[in-house]
Amino acid sequence: xxxxxxxxxxxxxxxxxxxxxxxxxxxxxxxxxxxxxxxxxxxxxxxxxxxxxxxxxxxxxxxxxxxxxxxxxxxxxxxxxxxxxxxxxxxxxxxxxxxxxxxxxxxxxxxxxxxxxxxxxxxxxxxxxxxxxxxxxxxxxxxxxxxxxxxxxxxxxxxxx
Amino acid sequence: xxxxxxxxxxxxxxxxxxxxxxxxxxxxxxxxxxxxxxxxxxxxxxxxxxxxxxxxxxxxxxxxxxxxxxxxxxxxxxxxxxxxxxxxxxxxxxxxxxxxxxxxxxxxxxxxxxxxxxxxxxxxxxxxxxxxxxxxxxxxxxxxxxxxxxxxxxxxxxxxxx
Numbered sequence: 001x002x003x004x005x006x007x008x009x010x011x012x013x014x015x016x017x018x019x020x021x022x023x024x025x026x027x028x029x030x031x032x033x034x035x036x037x038x039x040x041x042x043x044x045x046x047x048x049x050x051x052x053x054x055x056x057x058x059x060x061x062x063x064x065x066x067x068x069x070x071x072x073x074x075x076x077x078x079x080x081x082x083x084x085x086x087x088x089x090x091x092x093x094x095x096x097x098x099x100x101x102x103x104x105x106x107x108x109x110x111x112x113x114x115x116x117x118x119x120x121x122x123x124x125x126x127x128x129x130x131x132x133x134x135x136x137x138x139x140x141x142x143x144x145x146x147x148x149x150x151x152x153x154x155x156x157x158x159x160x161x
Numbered sequence: 162x163x164x165x166x167x168x169x170x171x172x173x174x175x176x177x178x179x180x181x182x183x184x185x186x187x188x189x190x191x192x193x194x195x196x197x198x199x200x201x202x203x204x205x206x207x208x209x210x211x212x213x214x215x216x217x218x219x220x221x222x223x224x225x226x227x228x229x230x231x232x233x234x235x236x237x238x239x240x241x242x243x244x245x246x247x248x249x250x251x252x253x254x255x256x257x258x259x260x261x262x263x264x265x266x267x268x269x270x271x272x273x274x275x276x277x278x279x280x281x282x283x284x285x286x287x288x289x290x291x292x293x294x295x296x297x298x299x300x301x302x303x304x305x306x307x308x309x310x311x312x313x314x315x316x317x318x319x320x321x322x323x
Contacts, residue, residue: 043223043227044223044224044226044227045223045226045227045230046227046230047230047247047248048247049250059247059249060247060249060250060283060286060311061250065250067226068250068251068253069219069222069223069226072219072222073193073194073195073219073223074194076194076195076217076219077193077194077195077196080195080196080197084197085196085197089197090209090210091197091199091209091210091211091218092218092259093258093259093260094218094256094257094258094259095254095257096255096256096257097253097254097255098253098254098255098257099252099253100250100251100252100253103250128210153210
Protein backbone atom coordinates (compact mmCIF):
# COMPACT_ATOMS: atom_id res chain seq x y z
CA UNK A 1 0.00 0.00 0.00
CA UNK A 2 1.33 3.41 -0.91
CA UNK A 3 1.61 6.28 1.54
CA UNK A 4 -0.39 9.46 1.45
CA UNK A 5 0.54 11.98 -1.26
CA UNK A 6 1.40 14.57 1.38
CA UNK A 7 4.10 12.27 2.76
CA UNK A 8 7.31 14.00 1.65
CA UNK A 9 8.87 10.61 0.91
CA UNK A 10 6.31 10.04 -1.85
CA UNK A 11 6.60 11.77 -5.19
CA UNK A 12 3.27 12.81 -6.63
CA UNK A 13 3.45 11.99 -10.31
CA UNK A 14 0.17 13.57 -11.41
CA UNK A 15 -1.41 16.91 -10.61
CA UNK A 16 -4.41 18.64 -12.20
CA UNK A 17 -2.16 19.98 -14.96
CA UNK A 18 -1.26 16.44 -16.03
CA UNK A 19 -4.80 15.71 -17.24
CA UNK A 20 -5.26 18.03 -20.24
CA UNK A 21 -8.66 18.18 -21.92
CA UNK A 22 -8.87 15.83 -24.87
CA UNK A 23 -6.22 13.40 -23.61
CA UNK A 24 -6.98 9.71 -24.11
CA UNK A 25 -5.15 7.09 -22.02
CA UNK A 26 -5.59 3.31 -21.93
CA UNK A 27 -4.92 1.41 -18.73
CA UNK A 28 -5.55 -1.73 -16.72
CA UNK A 29 -5.72 -5.47 -17.32
CA UNK A 30 -8.03 -7.38 -14.99
CA UNK A 31 -9.24 -10.97 -15.20
CA UNK A 32 -12.65 -11.49 -13.55
CA UNK A 33 -13.28 -14.87 -11.92
CA UNK A 34 -16.54 -16.61 -11.05
CA UNK A 35 -15.39 -16.83 -7.42
CA UNK A 36 -15.00 -13.07 -7.02
CA UNK A 37 -18.25 -12.34 -8.90
CA UNK A 38 -20.10 -14.54 -6.40
CA UNK A 39 -18.14 -13.25 -3.38
CA UNK A 40 -18.85 -9.58 -4.16
CA UNK A 41 -22.51 -10.28 -4.88
CA UNK A 42 -23.01 -12.26 -1.67
CA UNK A 43 -21.90 -9.16 0.23
CA UNK A 44 -23.59 -6.42 -1.80
CA UNK A 45 -25.97 -7.67 -4.49
CA UNK A 46 -27.23 -11.19 -3.71
CA UNK A 47 -29.54 -11.66 -6.67
CA UNK A 48 -29.72 -15.19 -8.16
CA UNK A 49 -28.03 -14.19 -11.42
CA UNK A 50 -24.99 -12.85 -9.49
CA UNK A 51 -24.52 -15.63 -6.91
CA UNK A 52 -25.75 -18.91 -8.42
CA UNK A 53 -24.85 -20.16 -11.91
CA UNK A 54 -27.75 -22.65 -11.89
CA UNK A 55 -30.40 -20.15 -10.79
CA UNK A 56 -28.98 -17.63 -13.25
CA UNK A 57 -30.18 -19.84 -16.12
CA UNK A 58 -33.77 -18.80 -15.31
CA UNK A 59 -32.92 -15.10 -15.16
CA UNK A 60 -33.27 -12.29 -17.66
CA UNK A 61 -29.71 -12.72 -19.01
CA UNK A 62 -29.67 -16.52 -18.60
CA UNK A 63 -26.23 -16.93 -17.03
CA UNK A 64 -24.03 -15.80 -14.13
CA UNK A 65 -22.97 -12.16 -14.54
CA UNK A 66 -21.15 -9.69 -12.30
CA UNK A 67 -23.07 -7.14 -10.25
CA UNK A 68 -22.85 -3.79 -12.01
CA UNK A 69 -21.51 -2.33 -8.75
CA UNK A 70 -18.78 -4.94 -8.78
CA UNK A 71 -17.83 -3.94 -12.33
CA UNK A 72 -17.76 -0.30 -11.23
CA UNK A 73 -15.57 -1.19 -8.27
CA UNK A 74 -13.17 -3.06 -10.55
CA UNK A 75 -12.88 0.05 -12.75
CA UNK A 76 -12.28 2.15 -9.63
CA UNK A 77 -9.46 -0.16 -8.55
CA UNK A 78 -7.93 -0.04 -12.04
CA UNK A 79 -8.09 3.78 -11.88
CA UNK A 80 -6.36 3.73 -8.47
CA UNK A 81 -3.56 1.46 -9.66
CA UNK A 82 -3.06 3.26 -12.97
CA UNK A 83 -2.88 6.85 -11.74
CA UNK A 84 -5.03 7.92 -8.76
CA UNK A 85 -2.69 6.58 -6.05
CA UNK A 86 0.22 8.48 -7.62
CA UNK A 87 -1.84 11.64 -8.00
CA UNK A 88 -2.95 14.68 -6.01
CA UNK A 89 -6.53 13.30 -6.00
CA UNK A 90 -9.01 14.86 -3.58
CA UNK A 91 -11.87 12.48 -4.35
CA UNK A 92 -15.01 12.84 -6.41
CA UNK A 93 -18.36 14.53 -5.76
CA UNK A 94 -20.19 12.00 -7.91
CA UNK A 95 -20.72 10.65 -11.40
CA UNK A 96 -23.05 12.06 -14.02
CA UNK A 97 -23.62 8.65 -15.51
CA UNK A 98 -22.74 4.97 -15.11
CA UNK A 99 -24.06 2.70 -17.85
CA UNK A 100 -23.83 -1.07 -17.70
CA UNK A 101 -23.71 -1.64 -21.44
CA UNK A 102 -22.99 -5.38 -21.57
CA UNK A 103 -22.82 -8.14 -18.94
CA UNK A 104 -19.44 -9.04 -17.40
CA UNK A 105 -19.02 -12.82 -17.23
CA UNK A 106 -16.60 -15.16 -15.45
CA UNK A 107 -13.33 -15.29 -17.38
CA UNK A 108 -13.72 -11.83 -18.91
CA UNK A 109 -10.54 -9.76 -19.07
CA UNK A 110 -11.12 -6.03 -18.66
CA UNK A 111 -9.17 -2.96 -19.68
CA UNK A 112 -10.11 0.71 -19.62
CA UNK A 113 -9.82 3.94 -21.55
CA UNK A 114 -9.92 7.40 -19.95
CA UNK A 115 -10.78 10.56 -21.90
CA UNK A 116 -10.47 13.97 -20.26
CA UNK A 117 -13.64 15.78 -21.30
CA UNK A 118 -12.90 19.09 -19.58
CA UNK A 119 -10.45 20.64 -17.13
CA UNK A 120 -11.03 23.81 -15.13
CA UNK A 121 -9.88 25.32 -11.88
CA UNK A 122 -12.20 25.71 -8.91
CA UNK A 123 -13.41 29.26 -8.14
CA UNK A 124 -14.14 28.53 -4.51
CA UNK A 125 -10.92 26.55 -3.94
CA UNK A 126 -8.15 28.06 -6.09
CA UNK A 127 -5.72 25.25 -5.20
CA UNK A 128 -8.06 22.67 -6.74
CA UNK A 129 -8.75 21.58 -10.31
CA UNK A 130 -12.01 20.04 -11.49
CA UNK A 131 -11.67 17.29 -14.09
CA UNK A 132 -14.47 15.70 -16.06
CA UNK A 133 -13.53 12.21 -17.21
CA UNK A 134 -15.23 9.75 -19.54
CA UNK A 135 -14.28 6.11 -18.96
CA UNK A 136 -14.91 3.11 -21.18
CA UNK A 137 -14.39 -0.31 -19.62
CA UNK A 138 -13.92 -3.01 -22.26
CA UNK A 139 -13.68 -6.79 -22.36
CA UNK A 140 -11.25 -9.05 -24.22
CA UNK A 141 -13.35 -8.76 -27.39
CA UNK A 142 -13.09 -4.97 -27.39
CA UNK A 143 -16.76 -4.65 -26.40
CA UNK A 144 -17.60 -1.82 -24.01
CA UNK A 145 -19.17 -3.26 -20.86
CA UNK A 146 -19.38 -0.08 -18.76
CA UNK A 147 -19.33 3.65 -19.46
CA UNK A 148 -18.82 6.20 -16.70
CA UNK A 149 -18.80 9.98 -16.85
CA UNK A 150 -17.55 11.49 -13.64
CA UNK A 151 -15.97 14.49 -11.98
CA UNK A 152 -12.71 14.33 -10.01
CA UNK A 153 -11.01 16.87 -7.78
CA UNK A 154 -7.24 17.15 -8.20
CA UNK A 155 -4.83 19.58 -6.52
CA UNK A 156 -2.98 21.98 -8.83
CA UNK A 157 0.78 21.74 -9.25
CA UNK A 158 1.19 25.48 -8.63
CA UNK A 159 -0.41 24.97 -5.24
CA UNK A 160 2.01 22.19 -4.27
CA UNK A 161 4.34 23.03 -1.37
CA UNK B 162 -40.70 -0.50 -6.19
CA UNK B 163 -42.88 -3.39 -5.30
CA UNK B 164 -44.73 -5.88 -7.45
CA UNK B 165 -44.99 -6.54 -11.14
CA UNK B 166 -44.36 -3.78 -13.68
CA UNK B 167 -48.14 -3.23 -13.94
CA UNK B 168 -48.43 -2.69 -10.16
CA UNK B 169 -45.76 -0.04 -9.84
CA UNK B 170 -47.11 3.40 -9.01
CA UNK B 171 -45.25 6.51 -10.10
CA UNK B 172 -44.51 8.64 -7.04
CA UNK B 173 -44.53 5.69 -4.64
CA UNK B 174 -41.86 6.16 -1.99
CA UNK B 175 -40.32 3.50 0.21
CA UNK B 176 -37.92 3.33 3.13
CA UNK B 177 -35.62 0.50 2.06
CA UNK B 178 -33.55 -0.03 5.17
CA UNK B 179 -30.34 1.06 6.81
CA UNK B 180 -26.67 0.16 6.78
CA UNK B 181 -24.02 0.85 9.41
CA UNK B 182 -20.48 1.67 8.30
CA UNK B 183 -17.82 0.51 10.77
CA UNK B 184 -14.24 1.73 10.53
CA UNK B 185 -13.12 -1.84 9.77
CA UNK B 186 -15.65 -2.24 6.95
CA UNK B 187 -14.76 1.16 5.44
CA UNK B 188 -11.06 0.28 5.37
CA UNK B 189 -11.66 -3.29 4.14
CA UNK B 190 -13.90 -2.22 1.25
CA UNK B 191 -11.55 0.58 0.22
CA UNK B 192 -8.47 -1.64 0.50
CA UNK B 193 -10.07 -3.95 -2.07
CA UNK B 194 -11.56 -1.44 -4.49
CA UNK B 195 -10.62 2.18 -3.76
CA UNK B 196 -7.40 2.35 -1.70
CA UNK B 197 -7.03 6.13 -1.77
CA UNK B 198 -5.39 7.44 1.43
CA UNK B 199 -8.54 9.19 2.74
CA UNK B 200 -10.41 5.84 2.69
CA UNK B 201 -7.77 3.63 4.35
CA UNK B 202 -5.48 5.78 6.52
CA UNK B 203 -6.80 7.99 9.33
CA UNK B 204 -3.67 10.17 9.54
CA UNK B 205 -3.47 10.75 5.80
CA UNK B 206 -7.22 11.43 5.70
CA UNK B 207 -6.78 14.35 8.13
CA UNK B 208 -4.62 16.14 5.55
CA UNK B 209 -7.14 15.54 2.75
CA UNK B 210 -10.12 17.61 1.62
CA UNK B 211 -12.30 15.34 3.82
CA UNK B 212 -10.43 16.11 7.04
CA UNK B 213 -10.81 12.53 8.26
CA UNK B 214 -11.44 8.96 7.21
CA UNK B 215 -14.52 8.43 5.02
CA UNK B 216 -16.07 5.55 3.08
CA UNK B 217 -15.49 5.06 -0.62
CA UNK B 218 -18.49 6.31 -2.55
CA UNK B 219 -18.67 2.87 -4.16
CA UNK B 220 -19.12 1.39 -0.69
CA UNK B 221 -22.04 3.75 0.04
CA UNK B 222 -23.60 2.84 -3.33
CA UNK B 223 -23.03 -0.92 -2.90
CA UNK B 224 -24.77 -0.73 0.48
CA UNK B 225 -27.78 0.88 -1.24
CA UNK B 226 -27.96 -2.16 -3.53
CA UNK B 227 -27.74 -4.47 -0.54
CA UNK B 228 -30.62 -2.81 1.31
CA UNK B 229 -32.76 -2.96 -1.85
CA UNK B 230 -32.21 -6.75 -2.06
CA UNK B 231 -32.71 -7.25 1.70
CA UNK B 232 -35.94 -5.24 1.55
CA UNK B 233 -37.26 -7.54 -1.17
CA UNK B 234 -36.17 -10.63 0.77
CA UNK B 235 -38.13 -9.41 3.85
CA UNK B 236 -41.17 -8.71 1.71
CA UNK B 237 -41.04 -12.19 0.24
CA UNK B 238 -41.35 -13.80 3.64
CA UNK B 239 -44.84 -15.06 4.25
CA UNK B 240 -46.37 -13.92 0.98
CA UNK B 241 -47.27 -15.63 -2.25
CA UNK B 242 -44.09 -15.45 -4.34
CA UNK B 243 -46.25 -14.64 -7.34
CA UNK B 244 -46.89 -11.23 -5.76
CA UNK B 245 -43.21 -10.30 -5.98
CA UNK B 246 -41.55 -11.00 -9.32
CA UNK B 247 -37.79 -11.16 -9.85
CA UNK B 248 -35.88 -7.99 -10.60
CA UNK B 249 -34.14 -7.76 -13.92
CA UNK B 250 -30.82 -6.10 -14.57
CA UNK B 251 -30.18 -2.36 -14.51
CA UNK B 252 -29.02 -0.42 -17.56
CA UNK B 253 -27.38 2.19 -15.35
CA UNK B 254 -27.58 5.17 -13.02
CA UNK B 255 -27.38 8.93 -13.51
CA UNK B 256 -26.64 11.90 -11.29
CA UNK B 257 -24.81 9.87 -8.67
CA UNK B 258 -23.94 12.31 -5.88
CA UNK B 259 -22.05 12.00 -2.62
CA UNK B 260 -23.04 15.29 -1.02
CA UNK B 261 -21.52 14.48 2.37
CA UNK B 262 -18.80 12.02 3.41
CA UNK B 263 -19.82 8.81 5.21
CA UNK B 264 -17.73 8.44 8.38
CA UNK B 265 -16.88 5.49 10.64
CA UNK B 266 -19.92 4.76 12.81
CA UNK B 267 -22.42 6.41 10.46
CA UNK B 268 -25.74 4.70 9.82
CA UNK B 269 -27.25 5.51 6.43
CA UNK B 270 -30.98 5.06 5.89
CA UNK B 271 -31.90 4.50 2.24
CA UNK B 272 -35.09 5.52 0.46
CA UNK B 273 -36.43 5.16 -3.06
CA UNK B 274 -39.13 6.89 -5.10
CA UNK B 275 -40.53 5.77 -8.47
CA UNK B 276 -40.22 8.58 -11.02
CA UNK B 277 -41.27 6.95 -14.31
CA UNK B 278 -42.01 3.65 -16.00
CA UNK B 279 -42.27 2.54 -19.58
CA UNK B 280 -42.64 -0.59 -21.67
CA UNK B 281 -39.58 -1.82 -23.56
CA UNK B 282 -38.71 -3.84 -26.64
CA UNK B 283 -37.72 -6.74 -24.38
CA UNK B 284 -40.76 -8.97 -24.17
CA UNK B 285 -41.86 -9.49 -20.60
CA UNK B 286 -39.92 -6.61 -19.11
CA UNK B 287 -40.74 -2.98 -18.36
CA UNK B 288 -38.25 -0.31 -17.34
CA UNK B 289 -38.79 1.55 -14.07
CA UNK B 290 -36.95 4.79 -13.20
CA UNK B 291 -36.33 5.71 -9.57
CA UNK B 292 -34.55 8.21 -7.40
CA UNK B 293 -32.69 6.50 -4.58
CA UNK B 294 -31.01 8.32 -1.72
CA UNK B 295 -29.37 7.76 1.62
CA UNK B 296 -29.40 10.00 4.69
CA UNK B 297 -27.13 9.69 7.71
CA UNK B 298 -28.12 9.81 11.39
CA UNK B 299 -27.75 13.62 11.36
CA UNK B 300 -30.11 14.05 8.42
CA UNK B 301 -27.31 14.79 5.93
CA UNK B 302 -27.56 13.27 2.49
CA UNK B 303 -24.79 10.72 1.91
CA UNK B 304 -25.87 9.43 -1.50
CA UNK B 305 -28.35 10.24 -4.22
CA UNK B 306 -28.83 8.73 -7.67
CA UNK B 307 -31.35 8.28 -10.43
CA UNK B 308 -31.42 4.57 -11.16
CA UNK B 309 -33.32 2.28 -13.48
CA UNK B 310 -34.19 -1.39 -13.41
CA UNK B 311 -36.04 -3.84 -15.61
CA UNK B 312 -39.10 -5.23 -13.83
CA UNK B 313 -41.02 -8.29 -15.00
CA UNK B 314 -44.46 -7.85 -16.55
CA UNK B 315 -47.26 -10.01 -15.26
CA UNK B 316 -47.67 -13.37 -16.95
CA UNK B 317 -44.39 -13.30 -18.89
CA UNK B 318 -41.72 -14.77 -16.59
CA UNK B 319 -41.26 -17.70 -14.28
CA UNK B 320 -40.96 -16.70 -10.65
CA UNK B 321 -37.72 -18.06 -9.23
CA UNK B 322 -36.83 -15.39 -6.74
CA UNK B 323 -34.61 -12.35 -7.12
